[in-house]
Amino acid sequence: MSADSRLAPVRKLDPATVLAAVNATARVDLDLVGLAPGGEVGAAYVRWPDGTEGVLSWRPGGADIDAVRRTADVLDLVRRSRGLPVPSYDLIVELPDDLGIAVVQERLPGVPAGSMATAGAGIRRSDVIRAMVELNERFAGLLATRPDVPPPALYLQHSGPGFCIHESLQTYDSRTRRLLGWIREVGRQEPATPSGDDLVHLDFHTGNVLVDSGGQITGVIDWDGIARGDRRFALVTMRFDLAVGTGPFGSAVPGERDTSDPATIRWLDTLLETSLAPETLRLYWAHMSLRMVDWAIRHYSAAEVEHWCGFAETRMD
Numbered sequence: 001m002s003a004d005s006r007l008a009p010v011r012k013l014d015p016a017t018v019l020a021a022v023n024a025t026a027r028v029d030l031d032l033v034g035l036a037p038g039g040e041v042g043a044a045y046v047r048w049p050d051g052t053e054g055v056l057s058w059r060p061g062g063a064d065i066d067a068v069r070r071t072a073d074v075l076d077l078v079r080r081s082r083g084l085p086v087p088s089y090d091l092i093v094e095l096p097d098d099l100g101i102a103v104v105q106e107r108l109p110g111v112p113a114g115s116m117a118t119a120g121a122g123i124r125r126s127d128v129i130r131a132m133v134e135l136n137e138r139f140a141g142l143l144a145t146r147p148d149v150p151p152p153a154l155y156l157q158h159s160g161p162g163f164c165i166h167e168s169l170q171t172y173d174s175r176t177r178r179l180l181g182w183i184r185e186v187g188r189q190e191p192a193t194p195s196g197d198d199l200v201h202l203d204f205h206t207g208n209v210l211v212d213s214g215g216q217i218t219g220v221i222d223w224d225g226i227a228r229g230d231r232r233f234a235l236v237t238m239r240f241d242l243a244v245g246t247g248p249f250g251s252a253v254p255g256e257r258d259t260s261d262p263a264t265i266r267w268l269d270t271l272l273e274t275s276l277a278p279e280t281l282r283l284y285w286a287h288m289s290l291r292m293v294d295w296a297i298r299h300y301s302a303a304e305v306e307h308w309c310g311f312a313e314t315r316m317d
Helices: 015-026 065-082 116-120 125-137 166-172 174-189 233-242 262-275 278-299 302-313
Strands: 031-035 044-047 053-059 089-095 100-106 198-201 209-211 217-220 226-229
Touching: 015 031, 015 044, 015 053, 015 089, 015 100, 065 089, 065 100, 125 209, 125 217, 125 233, 125 262, 166 174, 166 278, 174 278, 174 302, 198 233, 233 262, 233 278, 278 302
Parallel strands: none
Antiparallel strands: 031 044, 044 053, 053 100, 089 100, 198 226, 209 217
16 A cells, blocks of 8 residues: 555445445445434445344445454354443444445444433433443453454554555654654553453444433444453543544544633542553554654644644653
């Protein structure tokens, strides 16, 4: 992949095209209901002939179908054995013409915890954050019998596949180059991947957690990023989410940053510092800094880039 192609924005889901290919390839008859809210690549609601609704998600050409099937197996395991609120994968389709891989998964009840609908219902984001931390603890040791699930790659020394792109930081300005230098230095000093046998959701934020009208968690979605390792990685993802405000993860809403109450932010900061060794927190922080600044450079405004650089720098050495 060339440097220029790495710097291009990530392709979005074209639901009509992908759904037509799913119906033709898998010989099913799904109807498009509409776009699902949030998400950086996108998802769509679909309906089976019996009226059951599902969620269509998509991975572009080059995705690993064996990895998708492994994710489906893991979710089935933790749903059945531990009762965790995760979706079933009802259909996995490898599409023709390098169109990618489509997944039709169960539509879980509830709305995203970071949406405006929860604010209108009087659901406090601080309560959801604490409930998310409690739920994340239930991921401990779940993959002890699944060594086939790989640990997460943090991409501190080289670019990732469509995200965590080093070239964007290298070419943007002197501030992002300085941040990239720190990220690479962390990658040289610390282990390349976290260890452990916990189930790790690599994008565990309020946009990927569903709640009911009372604020109770009803589902955890968007398991494209699944790994075996240290569940506490999710705490750092959550801390970056608190710097977003109520907008979709990766696209902060002007004037709505750090919308959880200061006590909750202090509580999560303390949890980070007491539950993670300094070198581990540094490792996870470097990864999230790379992920968020790169994404802002390639998809959002200069103000977004400045925001994420500033937030990343709060824990730089």
